[in-house]
Amino acid sequence: MFLSLRTEVEAALDGALSTLEFPTDDLGIEEPPEDVESVLASSVAFRLASEAGTPPPQVAGQIGDEIDTDDLRYVGAVETQGPYLNFLPSDAYLAETLAAATDDAYGHLTDREESVVVEHTSANPTGPVHVGRARNPIIGDAVANLLEFAGYDVDRHYYVNDAGRQMAVFTWAYERFDEADLEDEPERDRIEYDLVRYYRKGNAYLEDASEDELEQAEAEIESIMQGLEAGEEAAYDRVSEVVDQVLSGMKGCLARLPAAFDEFVKETRFMRNGDTDDLVSRLKELDAAVYEEDAWQLELDDHGIDKNLVFLRSDGTSLYATRDLAHHEWKFDNYDRAVTVLGEDHKLQARQLRTTLELLDNDTSGLEQVLYSYVNLPEGKMSTRRGTGVDLDDLLDESIDRAREEVEDRLEDRIRDDELDEDDVERIAHQVGIGAVRYDIVSKQPTKAITFEWDRALDFEAQSAPYVQYVHARTCGILEEAGLDPETDLAAQEIELEGFEADLLATEAERDLLETIARFPAVVEEAADDLEPHRIATYTREFAEQFNGFYRECPVLSDEIDPELREARLALVAASKHTIANALSILGVAAPRSM
RNA sequence: GGGCGCGUAGCUCAGUCUGGACAGAGCGUCGGACUUCUAAUCCGAUGGUCGUGGGUUCUAAUCCCAUCGCGCCCGCCA
Numbered sequence: 001m002f003l004s005l006r007t008e009v010e011a012a013l014d015g016a017l018s019t020l021e022f023p024t025d026d027l028g029i030e031e032p033p034e035d036v037e038s039v040l041a042s043s044v045a046f047r048l049a050s051e052a053g054t055p056p057p058q059v060a061g062q063i064g065d066e067i068d069t070d071d072l073r074y075v076g077a078v079e080t081q082g083p084y085l086n087f088l089p090s091d092a093y094l095a096e097t098l099a100a101a102t103d104d105a106y107g108h109l110t111d112r113e114e115s116v117v118v119e120h121t122s123a124n125p126t127g128p129v130h131v132g133r134a135r136n137p138i139i140g141d142a143v144a145n146l147l148e149f150a151g152y153d154v155d156r157h158y159y160v161n162d163a164g165r166q167m168a169v170f171t172w173a174y175e176r177f178d179e180a181d182l183e184d185e186p187e188r189d190r191i192e193y194d195l196v197r198y199y200r201k202g203n204a205y206l207e208d209a210s211e212d213e214l215e216q217a218e219a220e221i222e223s224i225m226q227g228l229e230a231g232e233e234a235a236y237d238r239v240s241e242v243v244d245q246v247l248s249g250m251k252g253c254l255a256r257l258p259a260a261f262d263e264f265v266k267e268t269r270f271m272r273n274g275d276t277d278d279l280v281s282r283l284k285e286l287d288a289a290v291y292e293e294d295a296w297q298l299e300l301d302d303h304g305i306d307k308n309l310v311f312l313r314s315d316g317t318s319l320y321a322t323r324d325l326a327h328h329e330w331k332f333d334n335y336d337r338a339v340t341v342l343g344e345d346h347k348l349q350a351r352q353l354r355t356t357l358e359l360l361d362n363d364t365s366g367l368e369q370v371l372y373s374y375v376n377l378p379e380g381k382m383s384t385r386r387g388t389g390v391d392l393d394d395l396l397d398e399s400i401d402r403a404r405e406e407v408e409d410r411l412e413d414r415i416r417d418d419e420l421d422e423d424d425v426e427r428i429a430h431q432v433g434i435g436a437v438r439y440d441i442v443s444k445q446p447t448k449a450i451t452f453e454w455d456r457a458l459d460f461e462a463q464s465a466p467y468v469q470y471v472h473a474r475t476c477g478i479l480e481e482a483g484l485d486p487e488t489d490l491a492a493q494e495i496e497l498e499g500f501e502a503d504l505l506a507t508e509a510e511r512d513l514l515e516t517i518a519r520f521p522a523v524v525e526e527a528a529d530d531l532e533p534h535r536i537a538t539y540t541r542e543f544a545e546q547f548n549g550f551y552r553e554c555p556v557l558s559d560e561i562d563p564e565l566r567e568a569r570l571a572l573v574a575a576s577k578h579t580i581a582n583a584l585s586i587l588g589v590a591a592p593r594s595m
Numbered sequence: 596g597g598g599c600g601c602g603u604a605g606c607u608c609a610g611u612c613u614g615g616a617c618a619g620a621g622c623g624u625c626g627g628a629c630u631u632c633u634a635a636u637c638c639g640a641u642g643g644u645c646g647u648g649g650g651u652u653c654u655a656a657u658c659c660c661a662u663c664g665c666g667c668c669c670g671c672c673a
Binding site for chain 2: 028030032033034035036041043046047049050056081082083084124161164165166293294295296297304305306307310311312313314315317319320321343344345346347348349351371373374376406407410413414415416432443444445447448449456459460461462463464466467469470471473474477478479480481482530534535537538541542545548549551552555556557558573594595
């Protein structure tokens with residue numbers, strides 16, 4: 001409804017300015033500060049003052065007089081406050097918002113008939129997922145949810161780097177060493193924790209090896225890479241044995257978030273189907289292509305990139321970047337847009353990728369990156385190879401444990417007589433524990449650096465997931481108490497919707513809450529346009545504050561409440577429930593019915 | 596050295612793209628509110644040279660230039 005109101009305000013303002021023969025290129029529409037009653041405001045009078053030869057407040061008055069609110073549906077009144085024009089909501093605005101938001105799909109935007117592939121995580125299958133890259137699945141999943149919510153047809157892809165040198169090293173190490181060669185026990189009973197030990201052992205061996213040993217090992221590693229390049233089934237099978245096992249374990253970890261994928265796209269796919277060879281020959285034909293020091297490269301200086309892009313090694317094998325080019329052309333063939341969630345350390349590669357795709361005559365306007373900065377430890381970087389870092393599994397376990405303690409501590413103080421059993425405690429511990437980790441990460445701008453500290457990551461205080469989740473639990477509590485099912489559209493239940501009279505919801509708290517609910521679809525649209533899920537998190541916080549204000553001021557089920565008002569307020573609670581549940585679903589944070 | 600990003604209250608962050616109404620939250624500190632739809636809540640107080648210096652503008656945290664600090668990148672790795 002906010003979007004409709006904004007359109008209406010734009011049209012009204014445009015009309016008034018035209019009538020007064022003012023320019024209409026900048027309407028100066030903005031959202032007013034919190035203590036101002038209006039939904040939208042305009043500061044256009046500032047800009048017109050010198051042209052009109054009158055002070056801004058008088059210009060604002062003139063414009064305000066030109067707008068007849070009888071012609072407007074959602075604007076109830078136009079008021080001036082000094083130089084500002086304020087647009088106040090009509091009863092219809094509030095009533096229609098309430099009606100729209102009692103639908104459990106509230107906030108979903110209309111289908112855009114546009115497909116988008118969101119590639120995220122794509123961590124090399126070398127071992128357990130650690131916290132250093134945990135931002136990727138959390139942001140990526142939220143971006144995918146957000147786009148889906150905003151009406152796009154979304155596929156989620158994990159691009160599997162199964163053809164790189166790292167995997168050749170891993171495969172060699174897996175075949176070369178036995179359990180007896182390994183010093184440590186697996187840190188956890190899941191396959192990637194078992195196998196990563198071979199990878200670490202292999203890397204350690206290569207570091208300390210004698211010249212002969214090194215030569216022998218390198219020959220073996222090289223043969224695996226050549227085998228892959230030549231499309232040999234045997235080489236592919238050897239690598240796959242490692243990749244598929246490690247990946248299955250990593251999937252298990254990511255599923256805890258939960259982050260799920262429609263497809264795991266292996267880069268070997270683009271070697272086996274000939275796309276990479278084809279691409280290499282096309283690259284060689286480019287003006288920018290040079291053959292230097294036995295390797296084929298692309299000079300991108302003309303495009304503002306100093307670093308050459310090597311696309312064929314001197315030994316004739318392709319590189320990650322080469323295969324990724326084929327991968328992206330495949331994406332362009334199958335999707336309208338391609339969004340990739342990447343660590344900021346891949347920024348230069350992303351530029352090279354885009355530029356090269358353009359040189360190959362691709363339209364890259366649908367290619368977008370979401371960049372985030374890595375999570376580091378106070379003592380430095382996390383590394384799978386060296387085994388430094390905090391495993392995501394451990395972070396989630398710890399968070400769930402702390403959440404469980406919280407739930408148990410609060411059990412005795414509960415006023416509500418809903419007798420949580422052990423399953424409930426466990427359910428809440430998971431919802432809150434995992435939700436807190438996700439919310440903490442998704443609510444910040446991805447470009448901000450994060451240094452991982454346990455206490456900070458596991459802070460359950462306000463402005464974190466439980467604060468927002470609690471609001472959801474409160475809405476459910478009220479609806480259940482009234483005999484309604486929180487999960488279902490209010491329209492489908494035993495309640496008289498015709499009773500919605502917006503003027504029944506007359507208190508400031510009710511109107512503020514309704515106005516906040518009204519903004520939700522606009523927040524979804526803007527966040528989706530800019531690929532910024534953290535805006536949804538900011539919104540959930542604002543929403544929670546508004547709801548808590550309403551909760552404090554406006555009893556719903558009390559005996560003193562008039563039945564009609566009770567129904568209107570119940571509708572408002574249901575609208576709140578759907579709004580916050582849907583906002584949380586975009587963030588991938590669970591919405592508990594009770595906690 | 597070059598390129599990119601970040602710098603807002605003691606701490607963690609919104610706000611910056613699209614300049615406007617006294618710069619907002621939370622944590623912390625101090626003081627209050629549970630016979631009431633769940634107090635993981637709420638109310639009040641405290642706290643800010645928006646890194647620094649210039650510029651543009653009626654108006655700058657926001658735009659431009661310079662500068663400092665921190666991070667990332669500058670592999671025939673991924």
